[in-house]
Amino acid sequence: MYVYNDFDAAFVRNRVAQFRGQVERRINGSLTEDEFKPLRLMNGLYLQLHAYMLRVAVPYGTLNTAQMRQLAFIADKWDKGYGHFTTRQNIQYNWPALRDVPDMLDALADVGMHAIQTSGNTIRNVTADHFAGAAADEIEDPRPIAELLRQWSTDHPEFQFLPRKFKIAVTGAAADRAVTRAHDIGLVTVRNDAGDLGYKVIVGGGLGRTPMVGKVLRDFVAKPDLLAYCEAIVSVYNLLGRRDNKFKARIKITVHENGLEKIQELVEERFAAIRPDFTGHDQTLLAEIESAFTPPAFATKSTDGYEAARLANPAFRSWTDTNLAPHKAPGYAIVSISIKKHGATPGDATSGQMRAMADIAEKYGHGELRISHEQNVILPHVHKSDLPAVYAALRDADLATANIGLASDIIACPGMDYCALATARSIPIAQQIATRFDDLKIEHDIGPLKIKISGCINACGHHHVGHIGILGLDRAGVENYQITLGGDGTETTTIGERAGPGFSADDIIPAIERLVLGYLNLRRDADETFLQAYRRLGAAPFKDILYPREEKANAA
Amino acid sequence: MPRNFTPKVVTANALLEGDAVWLTDDDRWTRDISQAELITDEAHATLRLLEAQSRVAEIAGAYLADAKPGDNGPEPTHFREAFRTRGPSNYAHGKQAGL
Numbered sequence: 130m131y132v133y134n135d136f137d138a139a140f141v142r143n144r145v146a147q148f149r150g151q152v153e154r155r156i157n158g159s160l161t162e163d164e165f166k167p168l169r170l171m172n173g174l175y176l177q178l179h180a181y182m183l184r185v186a187v188p189y190g191t192l193n194t195a196q197m198r199q200l201a202f203i204a205d206k207w208d209k210g211y212g213h214f215t216t217r218q219n220i221q222y223n224w225p226a227l228r229d230v231p232d233m234l235d236a237l238a239d240v241g242m243h244a245i246q247t248s249g250n251t252i253r254n255v256t257a258d259h260f261a262g263a264a265a266d267e268i269e270d271p272r273p274i275a276e277l278l279r280q281w282s283t284d285h286p287e288f289q290f291l292p293r294k295f296k297i298a299v300t301g302a303a304a305d306r307a308v309t310r311a312h313d314i315g316l317v318t319v320r321n322d323a324g325d326l327g328y329k330v331i332v333g334g335g336l337g338r339t340p341m342v343g344k345v346l347r348d349f350v351a352k353p354d355l356l357a358y359c360e361a362i363v364s365v366y367n368l369l370g371r372r373d374n375k376f377k378a379r380i381k382i383t384v385h386e387n388g389l390e391k392i393q394e395l396v397e398e399r400f401a402a403i404r405p406d407f408t409g410h411d412q413t414l415l416a417e418i419e420s421a422f423t424p425p426a427f428a429t430k431s432t433d434g435y436e437a438a439r440l441a442n443p444a445f446r447s448w449t450d451t452n453l454a455p456h457k458a459p460g461y462a463i464v465s466i467s468i469k470k471h472g473a474t475p476g477d478a479t480s481g482q483m484r485a486m487a488d489i490a491e492k493y494g495h496g497e498l499r500i501s502h503e504q505n506v507i508l509p510h511v512h513k514s515d516l517p518a519v520y521a522a523l524r525d526a527d528l529a530t531a532n533i534g535l536a537s538d539i540i541a542c543p544g545m546d547y548c549a550l551a552t553a554r555s556i557p558i559a560q561q562i563a564t565r566f567d568d569l570k571i572e573h574d575i576g577p578l579k580i581k582i583s584g585c586i587n588a589c590g591h592h593h594v595g596h597i598g599i600l601g602l603d604r605a606g607v608e609n610y611q612i613t614l615g616g617d618g619t620e621t622t623t624i625g626e627r628a629g630p631g632f633s634a635d636d637i638i639p640a641i642e643r644l645v646l647g648y649l650n651l652r653r654d655a656d657e658t659f660l661q662a663y664r665r666l667g668a669a670p671f672k673d674i675l676y677p678r679e680e681k682a683n684a685a
Numbered sequence: 686m687p688r689n690f691t692p693k694v695v696t697a698n699a700l701l702e703g704d705a706v707w708l709t710d711d712d713r714w715t716r717d718i719s720q721a722e723l724i725t726d727e728a729h730a731t732l733r734l735l736e737a738q739s740r741v742a743e744i745a746g747a748y749l750a751d752a753k754p755g756d757n758g759p760e761p762t763h764f765r766e767a768f769r770t771r772g773p774s775n776y777a778h779g780k781q782a783g784l
Contacts, residue, residue: 155700156742157742158741161741162741162746176698176703176745178705178765178768178769179705179769179772179773179778179779179780180703180704180779181703209776209778223773223778224778226701226702226703227700227701227702228701474776545764545768546768546773546775547773554774556773556774556775557774557775603765606764607764608764
């Protein structure tokens with residue numbers, strides 16, 4: 130993976146030193162909060178309900194073992210012994226003290242990490258398919274281009290004060306595991322008819338208050354043109370995007386208000402103007418970056434032990450059924466480590482678990498780890514013969530939950546347990562739903578089901594693209610949960626439809642249970658997933674389950 | 686007709702730790718809402734908020750939050766403010782850790 134060069138290392142250190150001075154001036158009263166706030170946000174430091182929160186970027190979700198161990202060290206030394214993995218492949222520390230943050234940032238810099246541009250109206254951490262470099266269906270590893278975009282966007286002088294935040298995601302395969310259609314720019318690696326590599330460029334997707342599926346700006350941008358093309362997009366948005374209204378400032382609104390054609394015209398015009406300035410330095414840099422992402426030396430050995438272990442151990446077999454994905458190298462598998470133990474907080478890992486994952490990655494996984502937008506941790510390269518040992522080690526660390534892609538593999542934002550913007554809690558709802566389905570022992574029968582929970586309209590929990598989405602709101606001083614149905618965050622991205630009136634915190638868990646049990650009666654056969662059944666039948670039968678007729682009659 | 690003024694407390698986040706604090710009637714910042722000054726007069730509330738906001742080296746983000754009188758002093762009326770007096774519900778962290 131990419132290792133900081135001298136320029137990167139000096140830049141990050143310098144930024145930590147600047148921030149150290151800013152923190153000192155804030156503490157001694159020379160800076161007011163209004164003056165300090167934009168400075169701290171540029172360095173990923175939020176002030177939440179109970180404490181500060183430091184959001185650390187995990188660029189395109191990739192970590193090496195030294196980095197994971199350092200995240201554990203930081204959690205122990207300056208936080209409460211855990212970290213929270215987020216839906217944009219970041220890690221958040223919920224309890225840092227202001228004075229300690231510069232030291233935390235220095236500790237991150239020690240392993241080539243930072244918190245720069247994890248907040249503010251800038252280009253945020255560039256995310257990517259968490260199976261990057263490993264997936265069997267991949268056209269090209271999306272991480273080199275993501276790293277190039279990260280370097281280009283970091284401290285880019287033109288893009289430090291955009292109308293609003295700006296998020297880019299890249300996927301290297303047709304299967305969209307990076308939610309590219311819900312990003313300001315989504316890049317999908319493709320080949321054109323001539324066989325050349327390039328990107329389908331999608332703009333104006335986003336969730337939040339006004340959810341929109343991204344639109345294809347261009348079907349094919351050749352790889353050498355991509356950086357200039359992205360610069361053209363952000364440049365057009367920077368001038369055209371609305372600064373008068375925060376809620377209308379994202380590029381999705383700019384595209385919506387001006388129309389795709391107008392945006393296409395302006396971007397092409399800008400692209401033509403700036404393309405000659407990209408004289409090839411970016412391509413030289415990209416080639417250097419690509420050389421840092423060469424695949425590991427995959428081993429060729431027998432997988433007999435794996436097959437035997439599957440036959441011998443039903444728990445192991447169940448885990449391999451849910452938590453593995455196809456790898457491009459023969460004999461290898463991609464392992465998803467569930468950070469969603471039933472009843473635990475989605476995305477939270479203790480320092481001990483982080484160290485265990487680093488140890489396992491070192492011993493069995495070519496030293497690589499990934500954070501997924503679904504708040505799990507990935508071991509991208511594990512030989513199948515090592516899977517029994519990996520499973521045993523994960524069990525020892527309480528990390529062997531076999532539920533990837535199932536009802537209890539829930540995305541949940543921190544919600545009102547931490548977040549100052551939240552209107553209701555998310556975590557306890559996720560905990561209760563997962564516990565309930567575990568008690569019922571039916572989640573394997575239910576099959577693939579994505580439940581996603583957000584604690585406010587900003588939709589960090591991606592509820593709009595959950596097969597079942599839950600949105601927590603404040604209704605007259607009481608927590609209230611709205612359900613959306615039929616959302617999809619893959620290459621067939623769909624915004625879920627609101628099912629009807631919301632439910633109280635007490636009623637939402639039974640409502641979800643009713644809905645899922647009802648689906649089991651509606652599906653054609655055991656192979657028809659919740660989403661397929663919803664698409665075939667439409668919303669009506671699901672609404673009937675959520676809102677039984679006698680209740681409707683009583684309410685009327 | 687203007688809305689009736691509902692009782693308030695001045696609250697903020699402590700500058701160094703970031704946790705919730707409330708302003709007392711003798712100008713201290715307390716971590717226990719029951720020690721806070723319950724303000725029932727709108728003009729006085731505005732004044733107290735201005736005074737609080739000027740203490741930039743101690744706190745950040747001061748605002749007026751609804752509160753009601755209780756047996757031991759002011760109590761929150763909204764669930765968000767109630768959470769601020771305790772901490773998160775998934776771990777016994779924050780203010781509830783000391784109880």
